Amino acid sequence: MKILDESLLDFAHRHAVDFLSALPDRHVGARATRDELLGALRVPLSDGGEDPKAVLASLASQVERGVVGMAGPRYFGFVIGGAMPVTVAADWMTSAWDQNPGIFVTSPLVSVAEEVASSWILELLGLPAEGSVGFVTGCQMANFTCLAAARNAVLRNADWNVEERGMNGAPRVNVVVSAEAHVTIHTSLRMLGFGTQSMIEVATDEQGRMIAGELARVVENLSGPTIICAQAGNVNTGAVDPLRRIAEIARERDAWLHVDGAFGLWAAASADRKHLVDGVELADSWATDAHKWLNVPYDSGLAITRHPSAHRAAMSVKAEYIEHTAGAERDPFEYTPEFSRRARGIPAYAALRTLGRRGVEALVDRCCARARQFADILSRDPDVKILNDVVLNQVLVRFSDDDAATRDVITRVQRDGTCWLGGTTWHGIAAMRISVSNWATSEEDVERSAAAILRAIG
Numbered sequence: 001m002k003i004l005d006e007s008l009l010d011f012a013h014r015h016a017v018d019f020l021s022a023l024p025d026r027h028v029g030a031r032a033t034r035d036e037l038l039g040a041l042r043v044p045l046s047d048g049g050e051d052p053k054a055v056l057a058s059l060a061s062q063v064e065r066g067v068v069g070m071a072g073p074r075y076f077g078f079v080i081g082g083a084m085p086v087t088v089a090a091d092w093m094t095s096a097w098d099q100n101p102g103i104f105v106t107s108p109l110v111s112v113a114e115e116v117a118s119s120w121i122l123e124l125l126g127l128p129a130e131g132s133v134g135f136v137t138g139c140q141m142a143n144f145t146c147l148a149a150a151r152n153a154v155l156r157n158a159d160w161n162v163e164e165r166g167m168n169g170a171p172r173v174n175v176v177v178s179a180e181a182h183v184t185i186h187t188s189l190r191m192l193g194f195g196t197q198s199m200i201e202v203a204t205d206e207q208g209r210m211i212a213g214e215l216a217r218v219v220e221n222l223s224g225p226t227i228i229c230a231q232a233g234n235v236n237t238g239a240v241d242p243l244r245r246i247a248e249i250a251r252e253r254d255a256w257l258h259v260d261g262a263f264g265l266w267a268a269a270s271a272d273r274k275h276l277v278d279g280v281e282l283a284d285s286w287a288t289d290a291h292k293w294l295n296v297p298y299d300s301g302l303a304i305t306r307h308p309s310a311h312r313a314a315m316s317v318k319a320e321y322i323e324h325t326a327g328a329e330r331d332p333f334e335y336t337p338e339f340s341r342r343a344r345g346i347p348a349y350a351a352l353r354t355l356g357r358r359g360v361e362a363l364v365d366r367c368c369a370r371a372r373q374f375a376d377i378l379s380r381d382p383d384v385k386i387l388n389d390v391v392l393n394q395v396l397v398r399f400s401d402d403d404a405a406t407r408d409v410i411t412r413v414q415r416d417g418t419c420w421l422g423g424t425t426w427h428g429i430a431a432m433r434i435s436v437s438n439w440a441t442s443e444e445d446v447e448r449s450a451a452a453i454l455r456a457i458g
């Protein structure tokens with residue numbers, strides 16, 4: 001068997017070129033049903049295998065109807081970035097190298113590239129230079145990783161070593177979260193042994209920001225190990241919690257402050273927007289994504305802490321056969337829950353180095369400007385109400401001040417295919433969510449998409 005089969009790589013290259021050139025003009029949503037895709041893909045597993053090019057061709061033949069154009073410039077669903085060309089290319093190289101970057105000796109290049117990318121990320125996001133960064137699958141695992149470090153650190157301060165003794169019989173930990181915490185904070189805490197009922201919720205304001213005065217009131221009555229989870233970038237409104245005040249309250253209580261900043265943390269890279277995350281550097285840990293605003297391919301999240309030793313203590317493992325580095329080299333698996341994993345720091349390195357400081361700033365500012373453009377165009381229609389202060393890249397829209405009408409507009413827009421966006425329930429009422437997170441979204445894309453939305457009002 002040959003290691004290199006150029007014809008397969010050529011096929012993949014050709015397919016990717018065709019896919020990406022059609023992306024800006026294609027119907028954005030997927031159109032195939034499960035049955036249609038099953039009809040095409042469910043074949044009996046053969047005994048002897050099939051021709052590899054035929055297998056690739058079979059998958060590629062379903063892409064037009066079965067794949068969502070989420071990497072394209074008019075996809076505004078959830079909070080989803082589109083991979084920049086250099087990051088797609090870097091990702092291909094990563095696949096060809098097929099590195100397992102667990103420890104330095106398994107992949108010196110990846111270890112060093114991730115070390116360098118970590119320092120750039122800390123610099124760009126205005127976080128302490130001595131902080132630690134783990135390259136995880138996404139913000140869910142970033143939240144999990146940071147909160148594992150938090151749990152173990154606050155318990156260590158209470159003379160309880162979680163790494164050795166586990167959680168049975170451990171002192172109670174107060175876990176304080178915003179009433180608008182992202183669901184992945186809840187799942188992370190659940191995985192760490194804190195049930196949803198043990199979380200103490202702090203009330204939020206009309207934009208979904210934690211109310212600092214309420215936090216002060218809540219923590220006043222608490223004693224013992226405490227973790228506070230704040231947020232930079234509410235998934236609906238983009239609003240950022242008052243981080244400086246929250247950090248002061250956390251410091252007074254000796255609490256570990258974690259900030260979920262899946263996308264909002266990137267406001268720090270923009271001179272015009274960094275005031276939104278004022279005080280963010282005072283936290284103990286931060287979770288964010290590279291696959292959202294940095295526009296690298298899935299999957300790519302970043303678990304960042306101010307306390308490398310707590311980070312490592314919570315994540316690292318020891319085994320006889322693993323050659324840990326003895327020097328300054330970095331063993332990447334000391335910062336992630338995964339043992340083996342993809343070398344996902346490589347596309348992130350390529351993105352950061354290609355964009356530079358000003359490129360990242362321009363990317364953030366551009367998306368925010370496009371979100372503003374959406375709000376300006378849509379709000380001219382008397383049937384449209386913008387529900388949030390558009391401070392970042394998120395816009396919440398309601399039609400005819402009516403739940404059913406709003407949901408109908410969303411369905412019609414999805415069917416039309418000019419763009420794709422989803423819905424939400426915001427403070428009890430239905431709303432359309434627009435998230436502009438793609439490097440390629442132009443003013444014209446927003447004009448075309450806004451026109452499609454206005455047409456859908458009927």
Ligand SMILES: Cc1ncc(COP(=O)(O)O)c(C=O)c1O
Nearest residue numbers: 079138139140182184235262289
């Ligand atoms: C605030 C916030 N936290 C966490 C997440 C989860 O991120 P991921 O899907 O990368 O795990 C999201 C996703 O949109 C988010 O907006």
